[in-house]
Amino acid sequence: MVNRQPTLSLQQRRKRSTAVAATWFLAPALILMVIYIAYPVVETFHISLYTWNGISPDRTFIGWGNWETLLQDSRFWQAFINNIKIMVLSILIQIPIGFLLATFLDADSKKFNLFKVVWFLPLLMSSVAIGFLFQYALATNGGLISTISNLLGGKNIDLLGSPDRALYTVIGVIAWQYIPFYMVYFLAGYSGFDDQIYEAALIDGASRSTFIKVIGMPMMKPTIISACIMSLIGSLKYFDLVFVMTGGGPGYATDIMATYMYSTSFKYFKMGYGSTIAAGMFILITAIAVLVRRVLTGKEER
Amino acid sequence: MKFGKMVAILLSILMLIAAIPMAATAETLTLSEEPITLTLWDIATEDPQKSISDAAVQRFMDAYPNVTVEVTHTQNDAYKEKLIIAMSSGQCPDIYIHWGGGPMNEYINSGFAADITELFETYNTVDFLPSAIEQCKYNDKMYAIPYGGIGGCGIFYNKTIFAEIGVEVPTTIAELEAVCDKLVAAGYVPFSLANGSKWTGSMYFMYLATRFGGTEAFAKAVEGTGSFTDEAFMYAASTIQDWVGKGYFPEGVNSLSTDDGQDRQLIYQQKAAMMLHGSWQARSMEADQADWYKANIGYFAFPALEGSTYPQNIVVGTSIGNGFSFNCDGEKLKAAFILATQFFNDDIYNQAQLDANTIPSIVGMGDTIQDQCMQQIWADFSAAPQVQLWYDQYLPPEVGEKHKDLCQDIFGLTMTPLEANQALQDAMAAYNK
Numbered sequence: 232m233v234n235r236q237p238t239l240s241l242q243q244r245r246k247r248s249t250a251v252a253a254t255w256f257l258a259p260a261l262i263l264m265v266i267y268i269a270y271p272v273v274e275t276f277h278i279s280l281y282t283w284n285g286i287s288p289d290r291t292f293i294g295w296g297n298w299e300t301l302l303q304d305s306r307f308w309q310a311f312i313n314n315i316k317i318m319v320l321s322i323l324i325q326i327p328i329g330f331l332l333a334t335f336l337d338a339d340s341k342k343f344n345l346f347k348v349v350w351f352l353p354l355l356m357s358s359v360a361i362g363f364l365f366q367y368a369l370a371t372n373g374g375l376i377s378t379i380s381n382l383l384g385g386k387n388i389d390l391l392g393s394p395d396r397a398l399y400t401v402i403g404v405i406a407w408q409y410i411p412f413y414m415v416y417f418l419a420g421y422s423g424f425d426d427q428i429y430e431a432a433l434i435d436g437a438s439r440s441t442f443i444k445v446i447g448m449p450m451m452k453p454t455i456i457s458a459c460i461m462s463l464i465g466s467l468k469y470f471d472l473v474f475v476m477t478g479g480g481p482g483y484a485t486d487i488m489a490t491y492m493y494s495t496s497f498k499y500f501k502m503g504y505g506s507t508i509a510a511g512m513f514i515l516i517t518a519i520a521v522l523v524r525r526v527l528t529g530k531e532e533r
Numbered sequence: 534m535k536f537g538k539m540v541a542i543l544l545s546i547l548m549l550i551a552a553i554p555m556a557a558t559a560e561t562l563t564l565s566e567e568p569i570t571l572t573l574w575d576i577a578t579e580d581p582q583k584s585i586s587d588a589a590v591q592r593f594m595d596a597y598p599n600v601t602v603e604v605t606h607t608q609n610d611a612y613k614e615k616l617i618i619a620m621s622s623g624q625c626p627d628i629y630i631h632w633g634g635g636p637m638n639e640y641i642n643s644g645f646a647a648d649i650t651e652l653f654e655t656y657n658t659v660d661f662l663p664s665a666i667e668q669c670k671y672n673d674k675m676y677a678i679p680y681g682g683i684g685g686c687g688i689f690y691n692k693t694i695f696a697e698i699g700v701e702v703p704t705t706i707a708e709l710e711a712v713c714d715k716l717v718a719a720g721y722v723p724f725s726l727a728n729g730s731k732w733t734g735s736m737y738f739m740y741l742a743t744r745f746g747g748t749e750a751f752a753k754a755v756e757g758t759g760s761f762t763d764e765a766f767m768y769a770a771s772t773i774q775d776w777v778g779k780g781y782f783p784e785g786v787n788s789l790s791t792d793d794g795q796d797r798q799l800i801y802q803q804k805a806a807m808m809l810h811g812s813w814q815a816r817s818m819e820a821d822q823a824d825w826y827k828a829n830i831g832y833f834a835f836p837a838l839e840g841s842t843y844p845q846n847i848v849v850g851t852s853i854g855n856g857f858s859f860n861c862d863g864e865k866l867k868a869a870f871i872l873a874t875q876f877f878n879d880d881i882y883n884q885a886q887l888d889a890n891t892i893p894s895i896v897g898m899g900d901t902i903q904d905q906c907m908q909q910i911w912a913d914f915s916a917a918p919q920v921q922l923w924y925d926q927y928l929p930p931e932v933g934e935k936h937k938d939l940c941q942d943i944f945g946l947t948m949t950p951l952e953a954n955q956a957l958q959d960a961m962a963a964y965n966k
Binding site for chain 2: 285391481484494497499501
């Protein structure tokens with residue numbers, strides 16, 4: 232059986248005291264997470280099994296009824312496709328541009344300080360302010376784009392009111408808002424590089440662009456992957472800018488899962504079904520994020 | 534002559550006696566001395582409404598020192614969510630405002646609005662418009678006290694532009710179309726419309742449908758005995774699309790937002806000549822630039838449809854600006870009732886509202902209003918045989934929202950009239966099921 236050696240007991244004691252300390256240190260964060268993250272998630276799934284208007288004290292249990300509706304709800308799946316469009320285009324637009332800007336800034340951090348500050352500004356503004364700003368800038372009558380078009384002899388351009396263009400317009404604004412984030416993110420990635428690597432590459436005769444291509448990009452790969460995943464999750468649960476700029480309109484042209492969830496819960500008084508949409512979003516987003524992560528990182532590690 | 538004098542005196546005494554019961558049908562409601570705290574939520578975040586509301590509460594607290602009222606003003610759009618969340622978490626305020634209609638019925642069904650039928654019949658001191666009282670009822674019971682003011686909608690127009698191109702105020706829809714064609718030819722946008730907000734476009738739909746089929750077509754469609762694919766609604770949707778095609782509305786109509794006043798801007802820039810909008814726009818335009826507004830802007834009711842057998846002077850709008858409902862009982866409910874009827878809706882309050890170009894939902898209240906548009910609005914409202922409540926307020930919330938969403942499809946030409954009306958009918962049928 233087990234030898235009662237003093238060293239082992241010491242080790243055990245140490246383990247135990249570490250565990251106690253860990254519990255104490257983790258407790259505040261854990262409690263907050265349980266209250267504000269775990270409980271709402273569980274409760275959302277729970278409410279999704281009921282018909283409930285959101286305010287009444289009694290709600291009716293209907294089992295999987297809401298989920299069956301959700302699977303056949305064309306408006307939800309249309310919203311999901313809009314989310315996917317936002318996701319793909321966000322990744323394709325935001326990350327390369329962010330990477331380019333970061334590369335540019337990294338070349339000489341002191342000289343380009345002004346650019347750094349100016350380019351960073353959009354991220355400091357709240358989404359609601361950006362939404363209003365662009366609502367005016369993109370206005371069909373007297374907006375920035377229409378005025379430029381008029382000056383060049385063209386007609387007014389309807390961007391946010393046209394069902395064909397509204398979604399892409401919104402995607403453009405989202406890109407304007409988030410490119411600075413990825414720029415800073417990649418800048419931070421660059422700052423993690425040891426100067427020696429760059430110097431060694433220079434001695435070996437590498438130009439700046441070869442260095443980026445051959446050494447920089449591969450070394451940045453983990454950063455790029457996590458940026459992609461952040462952008463992916465962010466685009467799938469996007470809400471604020473779309474809500475402010477179009478409210479999902481015109482018609483349902485820019486309706487995304489989160490705005491649909493909002494309308495259902497708070498405008499249609501269908502909190503039960505709204506929760507089903509929220510829970511459905513949770514499942515979809517988690518599945519897609521896990522899948523993408525597998526695909527991206529799996530190859531690299533094996 | 535003495536006999537004549539006697540008769541006159543007798544007569545006047547008789548009249549006084551006859552008058553007494555009329556003035557004193559309401560008994561006086563008394564409160565006990567126990568301390569009471571009431572919470573009140575409203576949306577008066579800006580002056581003049583904010584100070585009018587605060588003043589009413591202050592006068593009440595001065596008159597009843599044992600009652601404390603804690604007022605929370607919340608911005609309009611955020612208010613609706615905040616109220617739902619408060620109700621679901623058991624923190625519903627004692628007194629809260631709403632807009633009547635579908636959402637009010639939800640609050641009532643969920644048990645957050647006290648039945649005040651008895652209180653109202655016994656103690657009410659205010660001569661509310663019958664249509665206003667009607668709007669505070671649900672299943673023949675009274676659940677709210679009206680306050681704020683009437684809100685109809687009609688067409689504001691630029692008198693100067695009308696004079697410039699030489700047209701008169703139209704009285705029929707055919708005349709209206711003739712005016713629009715002339716405006717288009719002269720390079721003006723006939724109607725300023727910000728349909729990003731959706732309920733703004735709904736006004737055209739409601740008026741056209743009401744002119745064609747009265748309030749009956751709508752009532753039947755809601756009940757299920759009629760349908761939203763009926764002629765009246767087909768006429769409304771196809772007329773709108775016809776007008777869109779003729780260029781009666783501004784470009785990018787679905788992207789403009791009325792909350793930011795983008796429709797008023799087109800009027801101010803004199804690019805657009807008319808605007809079908811709620812009567813509260815008179816207040817907003819006067820606040821923006823009073824002199825220009827007084828000199829240039831007039832108002833007329835939505836024109837009549839030739840050949841329709843339904844009354845052509847029905848007003849679309851609401852007889853109550855807002856209603857107060859009460860989530861309390863006993864002494865608290867009594868106190869809340871006194872506050873809502875005797876301090877909101879009293880002479881001081883009403884005068885302040887009139888000064889702010891709002892006409893309280895009380896008999897005779899608009900007779901003294903000075904504003905040129907509001908005078909016409911009040912005259913139309915008083916003469917109207919019926920008031921068609923805003924569809925989006927009357928309909929159950931999910932159907933009302935569907936109607937608003939579809940208004941964007943109709944104006945954006947992304948659906949045919951039949952597709953849009955069928956979609957609305959499906960939503961209504963799904964609700965009635």
